[in-house]
Amino acid sequence: MAHAELESKWGYVSPGGILRYPEEPPFPVKEYDAHYDHIFEMMEELEAKGEILIHRITEEYQPIPVYTRTGRIKLIPTNKLWHHKSCGQCGNIPGYPASIFWFMNKFGLDYLNEPHQTSCTAWNYYGFGISNPVALATIWLRNMHQAWKTGYYPLIHCGTSFGSYKEIRRQLIMNKELRDAVKPILKKLGRLTEDGRIVIPQEIVHYSEWVHAMRYRIKELYEKEGKAKKIDVSNVKVAIHNASHTYKMIADDYPYDPEVYNGQRPAASTAVIKALGAQVVDYSTWYDCCGFGFRHILTEREFTRSMAIQRKLKVIAEEVKADVIITHDTGCTTTLEKSQWIGKAHGMYYPVAVMPDVMFAALACGAHPFKVVQLYWNFSHYEPLLEKMGITNWRELKKEWEDAVKYISELEKAGKYDELMEFFKEYDLYEPYSKTSTGKPRASATADIPLFES
Amino acid sequence: MDEHNYGYNLSISEKTKMVPWEEKVRVVEEVKSDFRFKEYLFGCLNCGVCTASCPSNKFFDFSPREIVQRFLENDVEVLYDMMHEYIWACSQCFTCWIRCPFGNNPGGLVAIMREVAVRNAFEATKELLKPYGRVLLKVMTTGNQLSADMLQPDLFPDWGPKMADIMEDLKAKRLAIPFDIGKSVKTAWEVSLETIIELYTIWRETGIFEMLEKLDPNLYNVIMDIVEENEERYQKLYEGEE
Numbered sequence: 001m002a003h004a005e006l007e008s009k010w011g012y013v014s015p016g017g018i019l020r021y022p023e024e025p026p027f028p029v030k031e032y033d034a035h036y037d038h039i040f041e042m043m044e045e046l047e048a049k050g051e052i053l054i055h056r057i058t059e060e061y062q063p064i065p066v067y068t069r070t071g072r073i074k075l076i077p078t079n080k081l082w083h084h085k086s087c088g089q090c091g092n093i094p095g096y097p098a099s100i101f102w103f104m105n106k107f108g109l110d111y112l113n114e115p116h117q118t119s120c121t122a123w124n125y126y127g128f129g130i131s132n133p134v135a136l137a138t139i140w141l142r143n144m145h146q147a148w149k150t151g152y153y154p155l156i157h158c159g160t161s162f163g164s165y166k167e168i169r170r171q172l173i174m175n176k177e178l179r180d181a182v183k184p185i186l187k188k189l190g191r192l193t194e195d196g197r198i199v200i201p202q203e204i205v206h207y208s209e210w211v212h213a214m215r216y217r218i219k220e221l222y223e224k225e226g227k228a229k230k231i232d233v234s235n236v237k238v239a240i241h242n243a244s245h246t247y248k249m250i251a252d253d254y255p256y257d258p259e260v261y262n263g264q265r266p267a268a269s270t271a272v273i274k275a276l277g278a279q280v281v282d283y284s285t286w287y288d289c290c291g292f293g294f295r296h297i298l299t300e301r302e303f304t305r306s307m308a309i310q311r312k313l314k315v316i317a318e319e320v321k322a323d324v325i326i327t328h329d330t331g332c333t334t335t336l337e338k339s340q341w342i343g344k345a346h347g348m349y350y351p352v353a354v355m356p357d358v359m360f361a362a363l364a365c366g367a368h369p370f371k372v373v374q375l376y377w378n379f380s381h382y383e384p385l386l387e388k389m390g391i392t393n394w395r396e397l398k399k400e401w402e403d404a405v406k407y408i409s410e411l412e413k414a415g416k417y418d419e420l421m422e423f424f425k426e427y428d429l430y431e432p433y434s435k436t437s438t439g440k441p442r443a444s445a446t447a448d449i450p451l452f453e454s
Numbered sequence: 455m456d457e458h459n460y461g462y463n464l465s466i467s468e469k470t471k472m473v474p475w476e477e478k479v480r481v482v483e484e485v486k487s488d489f490r491f492k493e494y495l496f497g498c499l500n501c502g503v504c505t506a507s508c509p510s511n512k513f514f515d516f517s518p519r520e521i522v523q524r525f526l527e528n529d530v531e532v533l534y535d536m537m538h539e540y541i542w543a544c545s546q547c548f549t550c551w552i553r554c555p556f557g558n559n560p561g562g563l564v565a566i567m568r569e570v571a572v573r574n575a576f577e578a579t580k581e582l583l584k585p586y587g588r589v590l591l592k593v594m595t596t597g598n599q600l601s602a603d604m605l606q607p608d609l610f611p612d613w614g615p616k617m618a619d620i621m622e623d624l625k626a627k628r629l630a631i632p633f634d635i636g637k638s639v640k641t642a643w644e645v646s647l648e649t650i651i652e653l654y655t656i657w658r659e660t661g662i663f664e665m666l667e668k669l670d671p672n673l674y675n676v677i678m679d680i681v682e683e684n685e686e687r688y689q690k691l692y693e694g695e696e
């Protein structure tokens with residue numbers, strides 16, 4: 001749907017205040033004009049007082065409006081995005097960010113993926129309690145300031161970061177003592193505006209919201225390029241697993257849509273799967289979390305796998321026999337994908353493909369399953385899914401990736417870095433080394449990077 | 455049934471019984487004085503919706519309703535006791551928060567209780583957090599919580615044989631990730647030196663290094679060595695620039 005059409009459909013008017021509603025609630029909403037929504041008015045007040053600066057979602061970010069469950073209009077910026085990466089994704093599911101970059105390239109969108117970002121460190125906090133709200137808030141604001149300074153809008157890849165940042169923002173807006181605590185530290189870091197204000201983004205935006213907002217363009221790409229490769233997802237049965245930290249934390253700040261259970265369940269991920277024409281199948285424990293538990297995935301693994309197998313994998317296998325479980329977060333993907341094998345030991349093996357919405361969508365649109373979607377790192381039973389989608393040449397495609405790894409390995413071991421860089425120019429989705437926002441010479445926090453110094 | 459003022463069905467450990475009453479009051483008050491406390495606890499219907507939908511309740515002797523009730527009753531003895539092991543069963547999924555008809559956030563209360571337990575460096579907390587040394591080392595020194603080299607097969611035998619396969623020629627496989635700053639092995643993505651220096655300042659200014667020193671002095675020393683080394687590197691590289 002074109003942007004102008006969406007504007008007229010949703011009654012979205014810009015510019016103006018950042019708290020907006022359509023004239024009519026689009027579906028039975030939970031508490032229209034909800035308590036949480038008023039933090040947006042409070043943000044405007046704090047800006048008027050000169051305490052904060054709102055990083056506004058202006059036209060250059062090509063926003064698309066979505067609804068929250070209170071009927072509020074949330075603007076999702078779709079262009080000129082600053083990638084706030086996820087450590088769990090980049091570390092263990094690299095096809096996750098790669099698929100996001102691939103889509104952005106396909107749509108000709110501008111973005112910045114630079115090394116001047118830390119993790120949110122919230123996994124550490126939720127898991128082990130080692131941090132505090134002042135540290136979490138300062139880390140968030142440092143990252144947000146960096147994005148604002150570059151002129152790009154922050155897109156949060158990780159569900160944990162997204163949930164944590166939404167909560168921190170609410171705390172920060174509601175509590176002067178927290179603002180007073182972070183300000184001197186930000187000042188020391190040079191992370192306030194020139195006139196001493198804290199930079200706060202108008203909306204905290206998760207990548208799944210971007211995928212949701214872009215679903216019709218993704219559908220167009222699928223129709224044009226995916227189908228040309230004989231990919232067809234219409235017979236694929238999809239079970240959706242929404243992440244707790246996206247929709248249960250600060251629940252009034254996540255998309256809902258009349259197309260998805262008439263606005264009674266979170267819309268992101270489900271809506272893009274529906275737009276692609278796959279079959280969304282419902283199961284009784286859709287509401288349950290995956291069992292990740294932050295510390296549990298590391299040291300309470302009996303809990304994690306019990307929850308994953310008994311409350312998700314088994315139920316999905318028995319009730320709906322899905323071909324794939326679609327996730328939209330790092331921890332859930334890891335848990336549901338890596339808890340399958342051990343089920344064999346308990347006579348509870350329920351093999352099924354598990355991957356996030358954006359990886360599935362990229363496959364549907366014809367992305368290379370291994371070079372782009374990086375399925376090599378995926379522990380789930382994804383091969384039957386590829387077959388069912390019509391990607392029957394996956395063995396050859398896997399071989400292509402293995403050959404690339406072999407070639408890279410040989411060049412790296414022989415110290416042929418120039419050739420390697422040439423190779424990456426073609427291979428990489430994001431032009432290496434060229435685009436970062438500081439002029440400083442490249443230096444990293446660990447000894448084995450820059451790339452080839454180990 | 456153990457004797458204490460209110461707790462109806464939760465037993466109190468012998469250790470907690472030995473702790474002076476004033477100390478228990480101090481710790482519980484530390485939780486209650488957190489600025490988030492008033493945003494996380496309102497009334498309680500005792501409806502049990504939170505516990506019924508709590509994943510940890512399904513597999514542990516753990517109930518968010520109990521936590522909420524104990525706070526409302528100000529059952530210092532039980533709350534203090536809960537802060538040693540009980541609270542660590544919570545998965546921090548916040549299902550309780552979205553479902554509670556009163557808008558209580560039992561998971562949030564647990565987060566505050568955990569933070570206070572860490573700050574007070576309880577022996578039980580120290581023991582419980584020992585296995586996370588690697589994660590802490592990573593996040594404190596590099597600004598990334600996870601990296602490809604952390605998933606060693608011997609630490610995750612229940613994830614199956616693919617773990618070992620992944621570790622083979624890991625560096626080349628990481629280089630085959632199609633964006634430059636995602637190719638690193640020791641971090642999830644390449645974090646720039648100037649960025650990590652800012653994070654060290656945040657840890658210092660917000661008392662997180664101190665928190666760690668109390669909890670695990672050995673780990674703290676290792677971390678500070680790396681921090682100082684990186685700070686020196688930074689000074690040498692960018693001397694005179696700022």
Ligand code: SF4
Binds near residue numbers: 511562564
């Ligand atoms: S946040 Fe903790 S207490 Fe609340 S539902 Fe999740 S596991 Fe249970």
Ligand code: SF4
Binds near residue numbers: 497519554560
């Ligand atoms: S859901 Fe809320 S009201 Fe019901 S028992 Fe739990 S805390 Fe109390």
